[in-house]
Amino acid sequence: VEALMAIHATERDRNIIRTIMVGLATVDLGGFALLPDGDDRAPGEGTPAWVRVSVLPSSSETRGRSAAGTLDTRHDILVSCEVYRRTAGFEGGSVVDAIEAPVEALKHYFTARNLTINDYVTDPTGATATGHAIRFIEPPRRDRLPPADGFERRIVAAEATYFSQHTG
Amino acid sequence: MSTAPRLEFRLDPRAGVAFREFARLAGPQMVETFTKKLAFDATRLTVRALNSTGRVSSGRYRAAWATVAELATGRAAGSKVVGPSDEDKATPVARGAGGKFLARRIRNPAQPGDAVATTTGAGMTRTITLTNGVPYGPEVEYGTVETPAGLHLTRSVAATRKTAEKVLGAMLRRAWRR
Numbered sequence: 568v569e570a571l572m573a574i575h576a577t578e579r580d581r582n583i584i585r586t587i588m589v590g591l592a593t594v595d596l597g598g599f600a601l602l603p604d605g606d607d608r609a610p611g612e613g614t615p616a617w618v619r620v621s622v623l624p625s626s627s628e629t630r631g632r633s634a635a636g637t638l639d640t641r642h643d644i645l646v647s648c649e650v651y652r653r654t655a656g657f658e659g660g661s662v663v664d665a666i667e668a669p670v671e672a673l674k675h676y677f678t679a680r681n682l683t684i685n686d687y688v689t690d691p692t693g694a695t696a697t698g699h700a701i702r703f704i705e706p707p708r709r710d711r712l713p714p715a716d717g718f719e720r721r722i723v724a725a726e727a728t729y730f731s732q733h734t735g
Numbered sequence: 736m737s738t739a740p741r742l743e744f745r746l747d748p749r750a751g752v753a754f755r756e757f758a759r760l761a762g763p764q765m766v767e768t769f770t771k772k773l774a775f776d777a778t779r780l781t782v783r784a785l786n787s788t789g790r791v792s793s794g795r796y797r798a799a800w801a802t803v804a805e806l807a808t809g810r811a812a813g814s815k816v817v818g819p820s821d822e823d824k825a826t827p828v829a830r831g832a833g834g835k836f837l838a839r840r841i842r843n844p845a846q847p848g849d850a851v852a853t854t855t856g857a858g859m860t861r862t863i864t865l866t867n868g869v870p871y872g873p874e875v876e877y878g879t880v881e882t883p884a885g886l887h888l889t890r891s892v893a894a895t896r897k898t899a900e901k902v903l904g905a906m907l908r909r910a911w912r913r
Contacts, residue, residue: 619878621884621886623885623886623890624890625890625894626780626890626893626898643893643897645886645889645890647883647886649878651880708889710877712877713873715879716880722878722884726893
């Protein structure tokens, strides 16, 4: 009974979020702190620059039976990276360079990226691959937002798709 | 003279004339209907996404999206509508009684000027622009220092685009089979 009730690794949102966050941790963000999904707080006063990452559902799910008899569900998600950098005053071109560098790095990272979904829930080391992938097919979108509360802001949003498997 | 197997497709000129006539008569109406449907779907999904989050406690932002979708429906090209008007206020949406596609009762309805819908274009071109003028809208969509971006509209547009691609693809496949 326990085997039948086992949740497949791709059905766990934690694995999806962790896979994306671990992948993003490899990107050189030029000293910008990386805030994990679900952390609604802003960093403390001492943090001058950060990237806040959210993994959001994009549309209703579609599902169907696979040839192997599993119930597979297609998930469309949007990975949002909000880039914040505190402005201390007039800094000339350096502030643009500073905030655009991580934006470019994020855009580059998400372009045509395939991320293998790892099972972090049962294996915290992440060494267990599920054989499934999160695929970023559409080009990522970058938006420049008006400065607010003393921060320069950008947002990089990337659409992605993955399939989860339901067994039992 | 080559005897290699060969297949040649050629459209009878009379059929070409018929196609052009069909496109002239039915095309603009189809484009208008399709564009309105996409605009309506995107706003409907936005309202649904906002329904599923507890962030927008007042509901005015959500109500404005519902109102603007209603405004865009049935309007002719070249029109610009700002709402909700006194007439709109009598509708269930503006009264906050639920409306056609609102899953949750809106306690704080849209205010005059919150919703703007413009429709431009002619023939086979149509552009519908829907604007939600609620002051705190940008913060809900794009976030703040303290709060993550909701991206409700961005996600809805992406989903609508995917649906449109599927529908158009299916139409082309059907046309090819005929």
